[in-house]
Amino acid sequence: MRESSESVYHSSRGVQDLEIKDANIIFNTVWNELEGEVGLDRMRFPKEIFWLNGAPGAGKGTNTNFIMQYRDFTGAPVIISELCTGEEARKRMDAGLMVGDREVLNLLLRKLMDPAYVNGAVVDGFPRTKVQVECLKLFYNKLLQLRVSALTKSEAKNHIRKPHFHIIVLFIDESESVKRQLERGAKAIVKNKEVEASGVGQLVAIRKTDLDPGAARNRYRTFKEVTYDALQSLNEVFHYHYINACGTIQEVQDRIIDELKYQSSLELSQHTFDRLTKIPLASHIARHARQQLVYRLDDYELEHTDLFKQVVGIIEEKFMPVIHRHAISGNAIVNTEDGVFHDPLALAMLIDIFSERGYHAVIDVRQKEIPESVDRETFKIKTKVKKVYRVLLKFQGSQIRRGR
Numbered sequence: 254m255r256e257s258s259e260s261v262y263h264s265s266r267g268v269q270d271l272e273i274k275d276a277n278i279i280f281n282t283v284w285n286e287l288e289g290e291v292g293l294d295r296m297r298f299p300k301e302i303f304w305l306n307g308a309p310g311a312g313k314g315t316n317t318n319f320i321m322q323y324r325d326f327t328g329a330p331v332i333i334s335e336l337c338t339g340e341e342a343r344k345r346m347d348a349g350l351m352v353g354d355r356e357v358l359n360l361l362l363r364k365l366m367d368p369a370y371v372n373g374a375v376v377d378g379f380p381r382t383k384v385q386v387e388c389l390k391l392f393y394n395k396l397l398q399l400r401v402s403a404l405t406k407s408e409a410k411n412h413i414r415k416p417h418f419h420i421i422v423l424f425i426d427e428s429e430s431v432k433r434q435l436e437r438g439a440k441a442i443v444k445n446k447e448v449e450a451s452g453v454g455q456l457v458a459i460r461k462t463d464l465d466p467g468a469a470r471n472r473y474r475t476f477k478e479v480t481y482d483a484l485q486s487l488n489e490v491f492h493y494h495y496i497n498a499c500g501t502i503q504e505v506q507d508r509i510i511d512e513l514k515y516q517s518s519l520e521l522s523q524h525t526f527d528r529l530t531k532i533p534l535a536s537h538i539a540r541h542a543r544q545q546l547v548y549r550l551d552d553y554e555l556e557h558t559d560l561f562k563q564v565v566g567i568i569e570e571k572f573m574p575v576i577h578r579h580a581i582s583g584n585a586i587v588n589t590e591d592g593v594f595h596d597p598l599a600l601a602m603l604i605d606i607f608s609e610r611g612y613h614a615v616i617d618v619r620q621k622e623i624p625e626s627v628d629r630e631t632f633k634i635k636t637k638v639k640k641v642y643r644v645l646l647k648f649q650g651s652q653i654r655r656g657r
Contacts, residue, residue, distance in 0.1 A: 276387030307423030310433030438463030583650025
């Protein structure tokens, strides 16, 4: 049996990660715990979330406040590194590593349910791993499902909104990142000395990675090897570009505004989204297509045995010889006038049988009028309609190896 571990192992080799890396298990576990504690009807999340990420020293802290002012958010930014203040989490961060995905997700979702973020939130430092990226996708899909469900409940319709996720990733190269981290550490030391000497102000927390060039480089490489690669797959769901964080603060902020305008231009409005929700997503249909296909085929065998047997026989006798002759190209067209296909159920069977066998089948029904007889008195030609079923089949063709 597999067990999920929230702990880390400390040995002579340093800090090691023992957490199970399964996004579905992690997300569903955290979500179900929250639902059990709070209740689904009382779970409220921000209608707009800015997911701010980037290389160490890229200016996330500086630009967090800018984004909040730009969107008039009142809730304090959700800073992942500040959420994860436990001893084990601190040991991992001091080593330049990531905190456990389940721990981060649990703390984050609980924080986002705070009423202070109902209108919007800026999240600094999530997602950072492939598992967290997948959890973000699952979170977004869950919120979409909640909105669709809310449309049928008048009392929930105004409380659960369509989620708007904005992805912002600031990027700088390794040398610039290390330079900025060390400069930040040096400034923090000076600041703390002034506070201690004067007794005025508050001490600034200092990361160990901001004091050690090696740790700073390790932190950047962790971002590049883990976070950077993980963020690539977010483009499958959200439209965004990396933002060049080099230059003046104003230049970077102008780039952020341009990026947010771009992302907003691709978002459906609330009313448009609600209008389209009755049409299921292709991915949702495809997800259950195999189960439904198996159910239909078993039903054909049990409830329509003779017709099913007849269709299978026609495929074996008339279709397969043509398919074999086109095995290299992976494309075949078969015309049939067999009367069995006048029954729409037989056509459905034909498509399902080929689908189960790994073919993509499309049927085009064509009707032709053909002369049947001539009226001897009026000399008018009588015609009858002939149906021709044109079946287009696509499948994985044969790859012919050629020498080089």
